[in-house]
Amino acid sequence: MVDGYHLTPHHTRLRDTVRAFAEAEIRPRIAELEADRSVARGLSRHIARQGWLGVTIDPTYGGLGLGHLAKTLIIEELSRVSAAMGAMLQASQLGTAKIIHFGNDAQKRTWLPAIATGDCLPTIAVTEPGSGSHVLGITTIATRDGDDYLLTGTKTFVGNSHIGDLHGVVARTGPGARGLSAFLVEADRPGVRLTPHEPSMGLHGFSFGEITFDNCRIPATNRLGTEGNGLDVAYSSSVLYGRPNLAAVALGIHQAILDTTVAYATSQRRYGKPLADLPTVKQRIGAMQSRLMTARLAAYHAVHLLDSGQPCDAELVNAKLINAEHAIDSARTAMEIHAAHGLHPAQSPIERYFRDALHIFAPAGTSDIQLLRLAEHALGTTKQPWSTRFNSSVPQRRRKRGEAKPTPRAGTSATGSLAC
Numbered sequence: 001m002v003d004g005y006h007l008t009p010h011h012t013r014l015r016d017t018v019r020a021f022a023e024a025e026i027r028p029r030i031a032e033l034e035a036d037r038s039v040a041r042g043l044s045r046h047i048a049r050q051g052w053l054g055v056t057i058d059p060t061y062g063g064l065g066l067g068h069l070a071k072t073l074i075i076e077e078l079s080r081v082s083a084a085m086g087a088m089l090q091a092s093q094l095g096t097a098k099i100i101h102f103g104n105d106a107q108k109r110t111w112l113p114a115i116a117t118g119d120c121l122p123t124i125a126v127t128e129p130g131s132g133s134h135v136l137g138i139t140t141i142a143t144r145d146g147d148d149y150l151l152t153g154t155k156t157f158v159g160n161s162h163i164g165d166l167h168g169v170v171a172r173t174g175p176g177a178r179g180l181s182a183f184l185v186e187a188d189r190p191g192v193r194l195t196p197h198e199p200s201m202g203l204h205g206f207s208f209g210e211i212t213f214d215n216c217r218i219p220a221t222n223r224l225g226t227e228g229n230g231l232d233v234a235y236s237s238s239v240l241y242g243r244p245n246l247a248a249v250a251l252g253i254h255q256a257i258l259d260t261t262v263a264y265a266t267s268q269r270r271y272g273k274p275l276a277d278l279p280t281v282k283q284r285i286g287a288m289q290s291r292l293m294t295a296r297l298a299a300y301h302a303v304h305l306l307d308s309g310q311p312c313d314a315e316l317v318n319a320k321l322i323n324a325e326h327a328i329d330s331a332r333t334a335m336e337i338h339a340a341h342g343l344h345p346a347q348s349p350i351e352r353y354f355r356d357a358l359h360i361f362a363p364a365g366t367s368d369i370q371l372l373r374l375a376e377h378a379l380g381t382t383k384q385p386w387s388t389r390f391n392s393s394v395p396q397r398r399r400k401r402g403e404a405k406p407t408p409r410a411g412t413s414a415t416g417s418l419a420c
Contacts, residue, residue, distance in 0.1 A: 006304040011070060019080070038199070044163050047078070052064075053115050054096075055093075061109065072300065079253055080255050084356070092121050095160070097124075101237070104225075106221075119165075129154060140154065140172060149173075150216070158209060162209055170183075174228065179228065185216065243316045246364055251299050255292065256349070258285075260350055288330045301319075312387045316387065321374070328360075
């Protein structure tokens with residue numbers, strides 16, 4: 001049970017709605033996703049059209065305006081059944097953040113309503129093959145040409161690369177830290193080329209591939225904010241959305257790991273009694289339960305602070321660190337309990353959970369990066385408090401404390417009309 005972790009009755013209803021959807025609409029397709037290992041385009045669109053991409057989008061633009069804790073619950077419940085589909089939704093949320101925080105009114109009115117109804121899947125394209133998480137190492141170039149820019153370069157590990165409609169691209173427009181700018185690039189523009197999808201170790205059904213831009217012409221009106229704030233777009237999106245979103249994916253995987261292990265240990269019998277009665281197994285399950293409780297508290301507490309407009313950069317960093325590490329640790333513990341039974345997908349989903357959990361380690365910074373950021377917090381050398389800079393954009397802050405917006409039915413928008 002998760003009641004008591006800053007959850008209102010509205011949050012509980014939202015969680016139950018998403019859980020029911022995931023069980024009915026996603027779980028029956030897991031075997032197909034695992035066997036096919038291609039991009040789940042149809043299922044991804046089906047999930048998007050539930051209106052959940054708009055969970056942090058202001059109702060002015062057709063969103064739900066429910067805040068980051070609600071977003072965490074949605075991603076967690078999808079990931080409990082399919083981490084690939086949880087990753088799909090979280091990656092789209094990351095693409096949404098750049099427009100919420102840096103888009104002008106025209107850009108918001110053009111794109112946010114389409115995102116909220118699931119008609120547009122946004123991405124954010126920052127990482128490059130030669131720079132990894134070193135954002136200042138970006139070499140993709142955006143050259144001004146009259147009223148346009150010409151974009152040339154390659155981005156890799158782009159979440160939703162093969163289903164995205166609108167890429168948020170950070171490119172170099174000049175030297176140094178203020179020589180990076182961000183652009184909205186429609187996926188069907190001439191000069192945008194996708195590398196064929198290559199299945200990875202886990203997250204089957206989700207795409208995070210490579211996009212090449214070859215003299216792609218984009219209007220200057222597609223630039224997000226002013227020239228030179230691309231670093232802010234990348235960092236703020238990663239801190240405020242990327243890290244808590246990935247914590248939520250890991251949390252869903254972690255819950256599935258514990259549920260599956262408990263079911264296995266109580267049904268299997270050894271020495272004439274349930275496997276769960278063995279002290280060594282019981283201790284392992286206890287360790288998993290402790291990790292999960294700690295991870296959930298870290299994740300929910302961080303986004304609760306974010307929704308409340310309080311400083312929480314360190315808490316968001318810690319949530320990603322704790323959830324990624326603890327999910328991987330519990331996955332290994334579960335494999336130890338399952339032993340040989342955990343090695344074959346036909347016998348247990350544990351091996352899938354283990355593979356999926358390992359995918360959460362690197363995005364938005366490895367654990368080493370998170371520890372460096374936490375050290376900066378302890379030493380007082382943190383430069384930019386992103387959580388307080390953008391707290392005015394959280395719709396929940398404009399409601400009275402404890403008041404929550406009614407949950408729309410799955411498949412409908414915030415106004416009750418069909419989200420399609």
